Each structure stands twice: as structure tokens, then as C-alpha cells.
Amino acid sequence: MTLTAPATLISHALDQLAELGYTIIDDFIPAADVVALRSQAKALQDEGLMHQAAIGHDMHQQVVRRIRGDATYWLDDDGNTAEQAQYLASMHALQQELNRDFFLALVEFECHFAIYRPGAVYLRHLDQFIGQQERQISAVLYLNEHWQPDDGGELRLYLDNGAVPDHVDILPLGGRLVLFMSGRFYHEVLAARRERFSLTGWFRTRSQAL
Ligand code: OGA
Ligand code: MN
Numbered sequence: 352m353t354l355t356a357p358a359t360l361i362s363h364a365l366d367q368l369a370e371l372g373y374t375i376i377d378d379f380i381p382a383a384d385v386v387a388l389r390s391q392a393k394a395l396q397d398e399g400l401m402h403q404a405a406i407g408h409d410m411h412q413q414v415v416r417r418i419r420g421d422a423t424y425w426l427d428d429d430g431n432t433a434e435q436a437q438y439l440a441s442m443h444a445l446q447q448e449l450n451r452d453f454f455l456a457l458v459e460f461e462c463h464f465a466i467y468r469p470g471a472v473y474l475r476h477l478d479q480f481i482g483q484q485e486r487q488i489s490a491v492l493y494l495n496e497h498w499q500p501d502d503g504g505e506l507r508l509y510l511d512n513g514a515v516p517d518h519v520d521i522l523p524l525g526g527r528l529v530l531f532m533s534g535r536f537y538h539e540v541l542a543a544r545r546e547r548f549s550l551t552g553w554f555r556t557r558s559q560a561l
Contacts, residue, residue, distance in 0.1 A: 354444050355380060355437075361445070364530070365452050368488075373508060373531035375521060379492060380438060385525045387434040389494040389548050392464040395424045401466055408480050420471025421540075423463040426550075438550065442490065446554055455487055455556065462490070462552025467504065471547075473540040475509070478533040478553065486533040486553040493523035494548035504543025508536050523547055 354361055356379050367374040380388075395401050401422040405412040430436035442460045450457050467473075478489045491506065498504070505520035506529060520541070521529055531538070533553060540547075 354441050361448065365448060368530055368532075369452065372511075372535050373519075373529065376528045376530070377524065378526045379528035380441065380526055382526060384434045384437065385494055386496070387432070388438070388464075388550060389496065389525070391432055391434070392424070392466060392494060392548050392550075395464060396422070396466055400424055401464065404465070406476075408483070416471070417474075419473045419476075421465040421467045421473060423465050423551075425461070425463040438492070442552065442554075445490075449488060449554060455554075457487060457554040458557050459555050460490075460552055461555060462550050465549045465551050467540065467543060467547040469544055469546060470542050471540075472542050475507075475537050475539040477537055484534060485555045485558055487556055488554040489529075489531050489533045490552045490554065491529045492550040492552075493525055493527045493529075494550060495523050495525045495545075498522055498524050498545075502543055502545050503541055504545070504547040505541045506538060507541055508538045511535060523549060 356376060360376060364374040364376045401424045403414050403416070404419050404421050404423045405414050406419050407413060426435055426439065430439045439460065446457045446460055449455055478486050500522060504523050506523065507518050507520050508531060509518045
């Protein structure tokens with residue numbers, strides 16, 4: 352299985368990822384798949400299968416909605432639907448390119464659907480916990496229809512190179528994939544006026560823990 356986005360688009364994006372530490376790939380998957388994945392997320396929500404996300408890890412997990420307000424559903428390894436399976440296959444193809452280009456030893460990709468209700472946020476955070484560096488590259492695919500700048504809900508990525516302004520705001524446009532180095536960029540999800548859908552994932556290295 353290969354990537355559906357054009358190879359030139361991908362290779363340009365990977366150059367940018369190497370240079371800046373983050374990149375944005377629009378129309379990463381076909382528009383029909385965006386529609387299908389969004390309705391699958393809605394169906395999971397209607398069936399009560401999306402769960403309020405917790406912060407912290409291991410023994411210290413807790414739900415604190417004013418810090419992190421999304422509800423999530425983790426995908427199975429093979430995906431439950433054709434579109435989920437295709438997306439995971441695309442990400443595995445991308446994982447191979449990342450390993451080759453970045454000399455990484457990524458061994459898996461994990462991801463969950465996320466739904467933010469209007470007003471929900473995820474305050475500034477890093478995707479790596481102290482002492483747990485398995486998450487190397489964050490990958491967020493947005494599943495929203497006709498998202499407008501007024502709708503808000505940007506991913507705010509804080510830059511670490513002294514740039515002014517010190518952040519970029521990325522709109523969660525349907526089909527857009529954002530990749531960034533998990534250990535390097537603090538980021539947050541700003542409040543939106545509409546429900547905000549995504550498939551959020553991480554390329555991981557093998558666990559260092561014994
Ligand atoms: C996360 C996250 C960003 C986004 O789930 O860790 O930062 O734009 N998501 O949804
Ligand atoms: Mn994050």
C-alpha cells in the first residue's frame with residue numbers, strides 16, 4: 352500500500368520537516384475519505400464509544416476538562432473500516448520514509464479520533480512525557496468540513512527559534528495533515544465555535560523501559 356498524496360508533495364513536506372521541525376500537507380487523503388472518517392467519528396460518538404480524554408499518564412491520569420477537553424477513541428491496529436485501514440497503511444508508508452530520511456527507528460504508529468465540542472481546548476503541552484521519549488513525531492489529520500477562519504480551533508505551535516511572533520496558528524482544515532517533532536514543540540488547541548474533528552497520532556520508537 353502506498354501514499355495517496357503525490358510523491359513530490361510528500362518529499363517537499365519531509366524537506367520542510369527536516370528544516371523547520373514541522374510541516375503541513377494539505378489534501379493528504381482523498382476528500383471522500385475525510386467525509387467517511389468524520390462520519391465514523393460521529394457514529395462512535397453517538398454510540399457512546401468516545402471517552403473524555405485524561406491528562407497525565409500511568410497512575411496519575413485524570414480528566415480535567417479546562418486543561419484538555421476532547422473525547423477520543425483509539426483505532427485498532429488494522430483499523431475498523433476501509434478508510435481507517437487505508438489511513439493506517441498510508442501512515443506506515445510514511446513511517447518508512449521518515450525512518451529513511453531522518454535516521455529514526457520508528458516501529459509503530461498509534462492514533463485516535465478526537466472530537467472537541469465548541470469551546471473545548473487543550474492547553475499548552477508537549478507530546479512527550481518526562482522519561483518517556485517513545486513518541487517522536489506527532490501527526491494530526493483534520494476531518495472538518497468547510498472550516499472557516501472565524502471558526503477558530505487552530506493548532507497553535509510554539510516555535511523554538513526566537514521567531515516573532517513566537518508561534519504559528521494552523522487551521523484544522525479537512526484533509527490537512529500536520530507533522531511535528533513531538534519532543535520539540537509546545538502546542539495547544541484553541542477553542543472553536545464548531546465541533547472539531549481529527550485523527551491524532553504519533554510515530555513511536557521502541558519503548559526504552561525494560
Ligand atoms: C494532542 C494535540 C492537536 C490538534 O492531541 O496531543 O495536541 O490540533 N492535538 O488536535
Ligand atoms: Mn499534543
